[in-house]
Amino acid sequence: MGIVYGLIGPNGAGKTTTLRMLAGLTTPTSGSIQLAGRQMTGAGAADDLRRLVGYMPDFFGVYEDMRAWEYLDFFARCHGIPAAHRGRLVAELLDLVDLTAKRDADVSTLSRGMKQRLCLAQALVHDPQILLLDEPASGLDPRARLELRELLRELRHMGKTLVVSSHILAEMEDLCDAVGIMERGRLLTSGGFDEIEQLLQPRQVIEIRVLGAPDAALAFLRDRPDVVLLADEAAAEQGKDADGGEMMATGPQMTGWIAVTVEGGEAAQAALLAGMVRAGLPVLGFRPRQRDLERMFMAITKGV
Numbered sequence: 001m002g003i004v005y006g007l008i009g010p011n012g013a014g015k016t017t018t019l020r021m022l023a024g025l026t027t028p029t030s031g032s033i034q035l036a037g038r039q040m041t042g043a044g045a046a047d048d049l050r051r052l053v054g055y056m057p058d059f060f061g062v063y064e065d066m067r068a069w070e071y072l073d074f075f076a077r078c079h080g081i082p083a084a085h086r087g088r089l090v091a092e093l094l095d096l097v098d099l100t101a102k103r104d105a106d107v108s109t110l111s112r113g114m115k116q117r118l119c120l121a122q123a124l125v126h127d128p129q130i131l132l133l134d135e136p137a138s139g140l141d142p143r144a145r146l147e148l149r150e151l152l153r154e155l156r157h158m159g160k161t162l163v164v165s166s167h168i169l170a171e172m173e174d175l176c177d178a179v180g181i182m183e184r185g186r187l188l189t190s191g192g193f194d195e196i197e198q199l200l201q202p203r204q205v206i207e208i209r210v211l212g213a214p215d216a217a218l219a220f221l222r223d224r225p226d227v228v229l230l231a232d233e234a235a236a237e238q239g240k241d242a243d244g245g246e247m248m249a250t251g252p253q254m255t256g257w258i259a260v261t262v263e264g265g266e267a268a269q270a271a272l273l274a275g276m277v278r279a280g281l282p283v284l285g286f287r288p289r290q291r292d293l294e295r296m297f298m299a300i301t302k303g304v
Contacts, residue, residue: 002156006172007165008297009182015165016058018182019132022163024049036129050079054123058135064108068099071107072121079126093121097151113144117151130161137171149175173293183301196296203261205230205289206269211282214258220279221260226268230259259289 007015020026022033024040033040040049063071072090081089094100097117102110110118116136123131136152137145152162152175166172172179173193180190189196210217221227262268273286 002158002160002162003178004152004156004162004164004176006176006179007163007182008167008169008172008179008293010167010301012184013182014185015182016134017185019055019134019163019165022130023053023055023132025055051126052128053130053132054126054128055132056119056123056134056136058138064106066107067104068094068107068110068118069103071118072125075122075125081125089125093124096124096154097121098147111144113140113147116140116144116148120148120151124155128160130163131155133162133164135166136164137166137168145171169293169297179293181297181300188300193293193296196300203228203263204265204269206260206262206272207285207287207289208258208260208276208283209256209285210258211284214256217258217276217281220276220281221258224272224275226263227272228261230261257285 007018009015017026021028022035022040028041035049035052038048038052040052063074066074069090072093073086076086076089091100091103094103097120099114099117099121102114107115107118120133120136123133133152137148140148149171152164155162164172164176178190178192179196181188181196189199191199208217208221218229221229262272264271273283276283276286
């Protein structure tokens with residue numbers, strides 16, 4: 001099983017420059033690069049990079065006057081794939097990216113999504129261990145985006161390491177195992193979603209929803225010494241009154257939910273729920289807050 005690592009950040013954050021350095025196309029002004037435990041800067045690094053890495057740029061060029069199979073065969077020749085193996089390799093790659101039916105089609109007649117998949121197949125010609133994909137879903141329609149995501153998942157199951165850059169947070173959250181957040185040329189944080197969430201909010205956040213007006217539930221929760229309402233924390237920091245419906249919300253989709261932290265882990269959370277029920281509070285929902293990459297991104301980055 002491979003891994004998908006997302007490199008996210010606003011336009012101009014340095015994602016493309018980082019990928020180009022990893023691909024050996026841009027020379028770092030300082031520092032060094034290690035891939036798969038090997039030093040990739042200095043003498044001889046270019047050859048190692050070409051064998052280890054497959055790179056798919058955001059703005060890719062295709063030879064419009066070639067047929068799809070010829071396009072892949074050309075790059076297989078560039079990588080020194082023997083003639084005896086090229087035919088089978090090209091057929092396997094076209095099948096992998098679901099372009100077998102377009103084998104003899106001119107590249108110029110392919111849709112953008114098909115060209116995107118063909119370029120991904122080209123990056124796989126030499127069977128690299130690491131794939132660097134710069135905004136691979138850029139400009140694709142919803143169906144083509146879905147097909148591309150499924151293809152990237154398949155490559156992960158094949159054991160590939162994928163480094164994918166994007167500023168489309170919802171897609172990255174659905175696809176990636178870990179992310180790095182960049183801004184202004186600097187990597188601000190990196191790790192798994194749970195790890196980054198823990199850094200931003202060390203205590204588990206519980207979301208609670210009750211039937212009807214929340215006043216009784218808010219009063220009950222404020223009387224519990226092991227419970228802190230996030231709205232109260234935010235209000236204290238901003239010097240505002242914590243009462244009122246909007247202050248309960250932790251995001252635009254959270255209206256009507258109360259967000260709290262509970263000291264004592266899962267046992268304390270279970271005791272809190274039991275106490276609310278015994279108190280006659282009509283609890284409709286009680287859940288740990290799900291990770292939210294957009295919220296993480298906004299909390300970590302500062303903006304221009």
